[in-house]
Amino acid sequence: MKDRGPLKEIVVLSGKGGTGKTSITAALATLLGNSVVVDCDVDAANLHLLFSPEVQETNVFVSGHKAVIDSAVCNQCGRCLAHCRFDAIHLVDGQPVIKETSCDGCQLCARVCPEGAISLIPADKSRWYKSTFRYGHFIHARLQPGEENSGRLVRVIREAATSSAIDQQIGILLLDGPPGTGCPVISSITGANIALVVTEASKSGLHDLKRILSLVAIYKLRTFVVINKYDLNQAVCQEMDTFCEHSNVPVIGRIPFDPTFVTAMIHCQSLIEWAPASPSAHVIREAFQELVEQCQLNVTQYR
Amino acid sequence: MIIAIASGKGGTGKTLVSTNLFQVSLDDRVDVVLVDCDAEEPNDAVFLPGEPKGMQTVTQQMPVIDKAVCTYCGRCHDWCSYNAIFFLREPRRIDVLEDLCHDCGACLAACKVGAITEKTVPIGTLSMRYINKRPALIEGRTLVGTASPVKIIKQAISEAGKHDLVILDAPPGISCPFIATVEPADYVVLVTEPTPFGLNDLALSIETLEQMGKPHGVVVNRAGLGDEALYRWLVDKGVLQLADIPFDRAIASVYAEGKLVVKVLPAYKPVFQTLLDRIRAQAHPSTIA
Amino acid sequence: MKIAIPCVQPSASALVDDRFGRCAYFAFYDEETQQTTFVENPAAQSNEGAGPAAAQFVVSQGAEAVAARQLGPKVTSLLQSLSVRFIELNEADLTIDRVIGLF
Numbered sequence: 001m002k003d004r005g006p007l008k009e010i011v012v013l014s015g016k017g018g019t020g021k022t023s024i025t026a027a028l029a030t031l032l033g034n035s036v037v038v039d040c041d042v043d044a045a046n047l048h049l050l051f052s053p054e055v056q057e058t059n060v061f062v063s064g065h066k067a068v069i070d071s072a073v074c075n076q077c078g079r080c081l082a083h084c085r086f087d088a089i090h091l092v093d094g095q096p097v098i099k100e101t102s103c104d105g106c107q108l109c110a111r112v113c114p115e116g117a118i119s120l121i122p123a124d125k126s127r128w129y130k131s132t133f134r135y136g137h138f139i140h141a142r143l144q145p146g147e148e149n150s151g152r153l154v155r156v157i158r159e160a161a162t163s164s165a166i167d168q169q170i171g172i173l174l175l176d177g178p179p180g181t182g183c184p185v186i187s188s189i190t191g192a193n194i195a196l197v198v199t200e201a202s203k204s205g206l207h208d209l210k211r212i213l214s215l216v217a218i219y220k221l222r223t224f225v226v227i228n229k230y231d232l233n234q235a236v237c238q239e240m241d242t243f244c245e246h247s248n249v250p251v252i253g254r255i256p257f258d259p260t261f262v263t264a265m266i267h268c269q270s271l272i273e274w275a276p277a278s279p280s281a282h283v284i285r286e287a288f289q290e291l292v293e294q295c296q297l298n299v300t301q302y303r
Numbered sequence: 304m305i306i307a308i309a310s311g312k313g314g315t316g317k318t319l320v321s322t323n324l325f326q327v328s329l330d331d332r333v334d335v336v337l338v339d340c341d342a343e344e345p346n347d348a349v350f351l352p353g354e355p356k357g358m359q360t361v362t363q364q365m366p367v368i369d370k371a372v373c374t375y376c377g378r379c380h381d382w383c384s385y386n387a388i389f390f391l392r393e394p395r396r397i398d399v400l401e402d403l404c405h406d407c408g409a410c411l412a413a414c415k416v417g418a419i420t421e422k423t424v425p426i427g428t429l430s431m432r433y434i435n436k437r438p439a440l441i442e443g444r445t446l447v448g449t450a451s452p453v454k455i456i457k458q459a460i461s462e463a464g465k466h467d468l469v470i471l472d473a474p475p476g477i478s479c480p481f482i483a484t485v486e487p488a489d490y491v492v493l494v495t496e497p498t499p500f501g502l503n504d505l506a507l508s509i510e511t512l513e514q515m516g517k518p519h520g521v522v523v524n525r526a527g528l529g530d531e532a533l534y535r536w537l538v539d540k541g542v543l544q545l546a547d548i549p550f551d552r553a554i555a556s557v558y559a560e561g562k563l564v565v566k567v568l569p570a571y572k573p574v575f576q577t578l579l580d581r582i583r584a585q586a587h588p589s590t591i592a
Numbered sequence: 593m594k595i596a597i598p599c600v601q602p603s604a605s606a607l608v609d610d611r612f613g614r615c616a617y618f619a620f621y622d623e624e625t626q627q628t629t630f631v632e633n634p635a636a637q638s639n640e641g642a643g644p645a646a647a648q649f650v651v652s653q654g655a656e657a658v659a660a661r662q663l664g665p666k667v668t669s670l671l672q673s674l675s676v677r678f679i680e681l682n683e684a685d686l687t688i689d690r691v692i693g694l695f
Contacts, residue, residue, distance in 0.1 A: 016344055017475045018314005022500065043476035044312045044504045064639050065384075085408050087457075101482045101515065105639070106407035107384045145477040145511035149639060151450070159611065166684070179313040179475055180343035183450040203561030204318065204346040211344065215447050233559040257552065259528060262498050266530050386641025389648055389670060396674065400666065403641040 007165055008297055009173040011040075011192040013216070015208030017179040019200045020228040023261045024284065025176040026050045026270035028196075029135050031288045032299060036170050037133075038161040039140040040154045040188040041178040052268055053131030053138045061128050061156060063147040065105040065120040067098045073117035080109035080118060101146050123147050128157050130164065137164050151183035158191065171298050181215045194295050195221040197249075200229045201237040209240060213247055222295060223249045226287055230254040250294075253287030255280050304586050305460075307340075307488035309473035309481060311504030316494045316524035316548065317341075319558055320578075321472035322350040323565045327575045329434065330565075334467040338459050340484040341474040342427060342443040342452035349561040351440050355430035359462075361443070361455045362423040363406040366399050372418035373397055379410035379419060402450070427455040429462055438463075453483045460487055477511045485512065490586035491519040492545060497529035502536055509542065519543075520585055522578065525550040543585070546578040595621045595679070596655035597691050598646075602630035604689040608681060610661045613642030618650060619688045623695055628688070643667040651676060659691055 012028070014021040026047060029037045039047040067088075069080070074096060081089045081096055088102035089109060098109075110118040128141035139161045143150050158175070165173050177188040189195065195216045199209040209225070216223050225244050230237045237254065244251050256279060264274035272281050292299050308321045321337060325347075328335040339347040348355070366388075368379075375397065380390035387403035388410060389396065401424070411419050426449045432440040443459035445452045452474065463469050473484040485491050491512055495505040505521065512519045520543040523533065528550040537544050548554070548571075557567045565572045598615030599606045609615035614636050621628045631653065635645035643664045650658060657677035661684075671678055681691065 014313075016314060016346070017312055043478050044507065046312070046500045046503060049499045049503055062637075083408065083412060085406060101479075101486065104405055104407060105384060106405060106409055108382070108407055108409040108412060111382055111409065112412060143478060145507055145514065146479075146482050148479050150476075150478050152639060159614075163610070181447055182343050182445070182452065182480075186450075200559075202559030203349045205559075207346060207349060208344050211447060218447075229555070229559075232556055236559060257555065262529050265499050268499070384639070386635070386638055386645040389644050391648060391651055391674075393652075394674070400641065400644055402666075403644070 007162065007171060007173060008194065008295065009175065009192040010194045010196060010291070011175040011177050011188050011221070012196045012198060013177040013185065013189070013212055014179055014198045015181065015212035016199070016205055019198045019205065020255070020261060021198045022046045022176055023265065023271060024198050024226060024228070025174060027272045027281070027284045028288060029174055030270045030272040031285065032135065032172055032174060034136045034170060035172045035174050036137045036139065036161050036165045036168070037135070038157055038173065038175045039138070040157070040175050040184065042141040042143045042150050042153050042157070042184065043178060045140055045142065047138070047176050048140050050265065050268055050270055051133040051138055053129070053133040053140070055129045055131045057130040059128050060124055061126040061141065061153050062122045062124045063126050063144065063149040063153065064123050065107070066100050066103045066123050067105070067107070067109050067118050067120055069096055069098055070117045070119070071095050073115050075115050077114060079112050079114065083108050083112050126153065128153065128160070130160060136170065137168060139164065150178070151187040154178070154184045154187035158188070181211055185215070189216060189219050189221065192221055194291070195223045196291070197223060197225045199225060199227055199240065201227055201232045201240065203236060206236055206240055206243070210243065213249060224291060225249055225251045226253040226255065227251060228255045229257040231256050252290040253283045255283045304467065304583070305469045305471065305488045306582055306586065307471040307473050307485045307491045308494060309485060309491055309508060310475060310494045311477055311508040312500055313475035315496050315501060317475070318346050318350070318472055319524065319554075319564065320492065320494050320522055321470055322347055323563055323575045324579055325470055326563050326565050327572065327579055328468055328470075331579070335470065336438055336463045336466045337440045337470045337472065338463050339440065339442040339472050340456045340459060340480070341472055342445045342455045342459070342480070343474065345442045345444050347440055347472055348432065348442055350563055351432060351434070353432045353434060353439070355432055355442070357431040359429040360425045361427040361429060361458050363426050363454060364408070364421040365401055365404055365406070365424045366410050366419050367422050368397055368399060369418045369420070370397065372416055374416055374418070376415070378413045378415065382409040382413035384409065427452065429455070429459050452480050456480060456483045460484070477507050481511070485515070485517055488517065490582060491517050492522055492582060493519055494522045494524055495533065496525045497523055497531070497533040499532070501529070502533045505533070506536070509540070518585065520545040520582070522546045522548065524548045545581050546574060548574060593623045593656045594654050595623070595657045595659055595695065596650035596653070597621065597659045597688060598633070599630070599688050604628060604687070604692070606688050608661060608686045608688065608691060612658070612660050612663050612667060613638075613646045615646070620653060620655060621692050621695070628692065644670055647671055
């Protein structure tokens with residue numbers, strides 16, 4: 001019988017988008033050497049651009065159901081219209097029509113229709129993938145634009161990642177979390193042990209940092225902060241330091257404003273690969289070491 | 304006229320464009336209102352003066368089951384598509400699992416004995432800010448932990464009402480909150496940056512807007528950073544490029560301080576003014592001749 | 593006592609499913625008759641709330657205990673309130689007959 005040991009799950013979060021979360025996740029993946037990486041930002045997945053993954057398995061994700069009205073059967077009684085709370089049914093020349101992007105799939109219209117003219121069809125255009133890349137295994141997804149339930153898709157790919165980690169006997173799961181504080185973020189936090197919050201030294205960054213820290217506090221994760229572009233605004237950076245200190249959250253890295261991240265991105269590499277001797281790479285390496293020590297990560301292949 | 308400012312990816316400069324566009328419109332004496340629809344991470348208020356005045360609570364309906372009246376027929380449970388009603392006939396048990404409820408009203412419609420009523424529960428807030436006693440900014444904000452901001456977004460937009468120009472600062476991504484914001488817009492401005500991440504996410508957003516049949520154009524932020532791939536793509540796809548905002552550390556720095564670029568760096572004011580003119584021309588193509 | 597165990601296939605040699613709400617099948621083991629029956633989990637494909645729906649299903653099938661790797665907070669409190677025992681399986685890769693052998 002395999003002994004899986006405790007699986008450590010690190011989720012990289014940002015609150016606000018564009019703080020460099022994905023670039024930092026990619027750098028951590030490089031430093032870990034062998035891990036299972038999950039791109040939980042299914043709405044706007046980017047990690048695959050740096051990892052050039054080889055897809056091993058493609059899976060269908062049914063995000064929900066959408067109602068359709070058979071106009072040949074419909075008697076235009078308007079009952080569906082009166083019941084829909086999602087404003088998803090409109091009259092087009094007297095004929096009720098479902099607006100797919102507003103439909104929540106609650107099925108109430110179909111249940112109240114006296115003619116049985118409404119049915120529900122699965123929304124099945126989203127996909128998720130199991131891939132391999134140069135530093136291990138990579139689970140990612142593509143949510144069909146406008147489809148819902150990104151929270152559940154995150155749960156699905158997390159489960160796949162956990163079982164991959166067990167199969168491959170890999171002890172560390174690295175998750176690139178979605179921005180915001182909503183449902184997909186909660187799905188990516190649930191089950192994680194460690195949160196690394198990447199923020200940037202701006203007023204709006206500070207604002208979002210407070211929000212995301214209040215969320216992770218609910219889930220009692222071990223939390224660390226990295227301040228990106230710290231030199232953009234030293235006063236805000238200071239304020240962040242003070243706030244984190246009061247919240248008992250260690251700041252384990254301050255990365256300068258550095259266009260090298262973009263150059264690395266254009267070359268489909270992480271910063272650690274592209275510019276291993278750069279000051280930013282140095283900061284990330286130190287932050288990584290701090291994570292390894294404080295969380296007793298079993299990093300066998302430390303680069 | 305309603306304009307949504309959106310981007311597939313967060314952090315490309317949506318808020319920068321929204322707030323500065325708002326300011327140049329205001330300077331131009333346009334009757335303008337800005338709506339911060341990024342209800343999970345509202346940020347526009349950081350850039351504008353004033354304290355919030357009117358505060359409203361956004362609520363949803365939540366079913367309440369009167370167990371004395373309930374006959375334990377199980378119909379409400381069968382009608383619920385979200386597993387939000389826990390029901391057992393033996394041993395008798397019925398409960399609403401509140402965090403699974405989508406406020407669709409199916410259980411209420413299902414119950415034949417009137418055992419279900421509804422209570423209102425808060426899911427977010429709307430706040431109003433005024434400049435010179437005129438409504439300037441409406442901010443939607445979810446309570447931390449609220450699963451979907453869609454209802455808050457819709458309410459914020461309807462609260463704005465009719466003005467010559469309503470600017471919607473959209474949430475990032477391409478799922479329901481984004482759709483709810485761009486749906487009522489006459490024109491969508493997508494903000495991106497000339498990097499592989501920016502291009503990838505822009506392509507997804509445009510695919511969505513094309514499906515919806517929404518007219519749209521692109522603002523390239525941090526122009527000069529990254530590479531040429533984005534520009535080639537825009538030309539290939541025949542997507543209108545509305546403006547270039549140069550990559551300038553000074554802009555990033557002003558933004559980080561929570562200040563408006565058009566106020567602190569007046570040299571950039573024409574960029575946003577031209578953008579405003581071009582958007583207006585695009586959104587009302589009939590008026591240009 | 594009747595015990596529900598989530599499993600990946602409807603057979604005694606099948607592995608325990610790590611998931612509860614979205615497991616493929618439930619094995620119901622009856623301690624008195626020593627019989628095991630397998631039933632497909634109707635909650636597995638739920639868009640949301642699979643855990644509570646699966647809990648409701650196993651209780652409606654007469655289960656008085658659930659043996660599983662882990663349960664979510666919602667399911668845990670529901671089962672507790674219904675006085676259904678939770679037997680935590682601490683070992684990975686257990687098969688259904690090994691779990692039954694524990695009783």
